[in-house]
Amino acid sequence: MRSTYRVLALLIALGVVVQAMSVALGWFMVLKDVDEGAVFDKNSDFNFGQVTHGMVGMMVIPLLAIVLLIVSFFARIAGGVKWAAIIFGLVALQIALAFGGFGVPAIGALHGLNALALLAVAGMAGRRAAEAQPSAVVDTEAVTQPPAV
Template sequence: MKSTYRVLAQLIALGVVVQAMSVALGWFLVLKDVDDGAVFDKNSDFNFGQVTHGTVGMMVIPLLAIALLIVSFFAGIDGGVKWAAIVFGLVALQIALALVSFGVPAIGALHGLNALVLLAAAGVAGKRAATAQPTRVTDAETVSQPPAV
């Protein structure tokens, strides 16, 4: 379970990187199209970068965050549940900031900042799993050994 936790946390961090790349791609494609004479307005179709940003941000990362939170209860990582909950909360905040940003564009800056915080939190969660010590066997779980002679 520790490796599953680690992989999920790393996939969330990778998803944030994909988000940054895809939003940049999307807007540079818009700028290129406008330079080429196209008009970008409310009737414009979203391009590949914009669609990727929306899909990864509204579906992939949230599903990974839910899976990380569930796995955290079984992974036996010290502080694992706390970091998974932090990641989950940041993902929920990220979605809320995105939705609010359509009406109040200045909030988009907080959306970008929160993405960096999410990247860091997912990185910390993954690192904690990678450096977690193996679960120790307690005295109650030890198998009886015959006395030494």
């Protein structure tokens, strides 16, 4: 379970990197289209970068965060549940900031800042899982049985 925890945490960090790349791609595509005479307004179709950003941010990363939180209860990593809960909270905050940014664009800056926090925390959680020592497994049968005479 420790390796599953580690992989999930690092996939979330990778998802944040994909998010940054896709939002940059989306806006550079918009700028290129506008330079070529296209009009970008509320009737514009989303491009590949914007769609990728939305799909990864609204579906993939939240799903990974939920699964990580569940796995954290079984992974036996010191502080693993705490770090998974922080990641889950940052993901929830990220979604709220995304929606808030449409109404108040300055909130979009916090959306970007929170993404960096999520990247850092998910990376730290993955690293902590990789460095975690295996938990001691107690042989419950030996503990509950009286010694043989």
